[in-house]
Amino acid sequence: xxxxxxxxxxxxxxxxxxxxxxxxxxxxxxxxxxxxxxxxxxxxxxxxxxxxxxxxxxxxxxxxxxxxxxxxxxxxxxxxxxxxxxxxxxxxxxxxxxxxxxxxxxxxxxxxxxxxxxxxxxxxxxxxxxxxxxxxxxxxxxxxxxxxxxxxxxxxxxxxxxxxxxxxxxxxxxxxxxxxxxxxxxxxxxxxxxxxxxxx
Numbered sequence: 001x002x003x004x005x006x007x008x009x010x011x012x013x014x015x016x017x018x019x020x021x022x023x024x025x026x027x028x029x030x031x032x033x034x035x036x037x038x039x040x041x042x043x044x045x046x047x048x049x050x051x052x053x054x055x056x057x058x059x060x061x062x063x064x065x066x067x068x069x070x071x072x073x074x075x076x077x078x079x080x081x082x083x084x085x086x087x088x089x090x091x092x093x094x095x096x097x098x099x100x101x102x103x104x105x106x107x108x109x110x111x112x113x114x115x116x117x118x119x120x121x122x123x124x125x126x127x128x129x130x131x132x133x134x135x136x137x138x139x140x141x142x143x144x145x146x147x148x149x150x151x152x153x154x155x156x157x158x159x160x161x162x163x164x165x166x167x168x169x170x171x172x173x174x175x176x177x178x179x180x181x182x183x184x185x186x187x188x189x190x191x192x193x194x195x196x197x198x199x200x
Contacts, residue, residue, distance in 0.1 A: 027054065027148070027149040027150055027151050028051055028052065028053050028054055028056060028058065028138045028148050028149070028150045028151075029051070029052040029054060029150070029151055029153070030049065030050070030051055030052075030063065030133045030136060030150065030151070030152055030153045031049075031050050031051075031052065031153045032047055032048070032049055032065075032131050032132065032133065032153045032154060032155035033047065033048045033049075033050065033155060034046070034047050034048075034131075034155045034156075034157045034166075035047075035048070035166050035167060036157065036164070036166030036167075037157060037158065038157055038158040038159070038160050038162070038164055038166075039121075039122075039123040039129070039157060039158075039159055039160070039164050039165060039166060040123055040159070040160055040161065040162040040163045040164040040165060041123045041124065041125065041126065041159060041160070041161060042122065042123060042165075043122070043123050043162075043163065043164050043165030043166070044075065044120055044121070044122055044165050044166070044167040044168070044169075045120075045121050045122075045123070045157060045165070045166045045167050046118050046119065046120055046121075046166070046167040047118065047119040047121060047131050047155050048115065048118050049063075049065065049115075049116045049117050049118065049119065049131075050113055050114060050115050050116060051083075051113075051114040051116055051138070052112070052113060052114070053109065053110065053111070053112075053114060053148075056110070056138075056140055056148050057108045057109065057110035057140060057141040057142070058083075058105060058108060058109045058110070058114065058138060058139070058140065058141060058148070059104065059105060059108050059139050059140060059141035059142075059145065060102070060103065060104045060105065060138075060139040060145070061084075061102065061103065061116075061136065061137065061138045061139065062088075062089070062100075062101065062102030062103075062136065062137050063100070063101060063102075063116075063133060063135070063136040063137075064098065064099070064100050064133070064134045064135040064136070065098070065099040065100075065119075065131060065132070065133060065134065066097055066098050066099070066131070066132055066134045067097055067099075067119075067121070067129070067130065067131040067132075068097070068127075068128070068129050068130050068131075069096055069097040069124075070124065070125060070127070071123065071124055071125050071126075071127045071128065071129040071159045072121045072122070072123065072124060072129045072130075072131075072159070073121065073122045073123075073124050074093050074099070074119060074120075074121060074122075075120040075121060075122050076120045077091045077092075077093075077099070077117055077118070077119055077120075078117060078118040078119075078120065079091055079101075079116075079117040079118075081115050081118075082103075082115055082116050082117055083105055083109045083111075083114045083115060083116070084101075084103035084104065084105060084116065085103075085104075085105060085106065086103055086104040086105075086106060087101070087102070087103040088102045088103055088104065089101055089102040089103070091117050098134075099119070101116075101117065105141070108141030109141075110141075119131060120167060123159040123160075124159070125159060126159050126160055126161055127158075127159055128156065128157075128158060128159070129156070129157045129158070129159050130154055130155060130156045130157070131154070131155045132152065132153065132154035132155070133152030133153050133154070134152075136150045136152065137150070138150045181196060181197065182196075182197050183195070183196055183197070184197055
């Protein structure tokens with residue numbers, strides 16, 4: 001009798017472990033990736049925030065990031081390469097050491113690696129610096145906005161007294177296109193008023 005109960009418990013634990021593993025494997029994963037392992041005081045470093053959908057098609061998401069304010073200072077947020085095309089809350093430091101953002105991908109994203117944003121940080125004091133995901137919500141592009149389990153991440157670096165600065169802003173060397181402004185008027189448009197036209 002005892003042996004039978006032990007076998008039942010064993011099977012129960014095995015199936016429980018399987019379903020827990022399956023649920024974790026299906027969870028969307030946030031990753032926070034620094035572009036170096038250390039930065040000097042006053043130096044700059046970049047943290048890329050990405051999402052791995054793990055086979056799901058993503059429609060919308062929100063996230064709350066936090067960072068160590070004693071060792072890092074937020075310089076700026078870059079979101080130009082984000083998969084999020086419609087921001088409901090653009091990435092902002094809502095209070096010291098806390099960044100919140102939310103947005104929608106109207107056509108959905110079912111790729112492997114989704115860039116969300118990048119944080120440019122400055123080393124403030126020697127020690128450990130980190131950025132981590134405090135909270136998040138990810139919705140599936142299934143017509144119902146089903147919430148997808150998600151798990152967090154943490155990006156760690158060391159702040160030293162060296163002059164290390166892994167991030168260097170790219171210099172824009174491409175000149176703007178030339179254009180020729182001209183003034184015109186047509187009685188059939190804009191009530192015949194003068195308009196300024198640009199031709200590139």
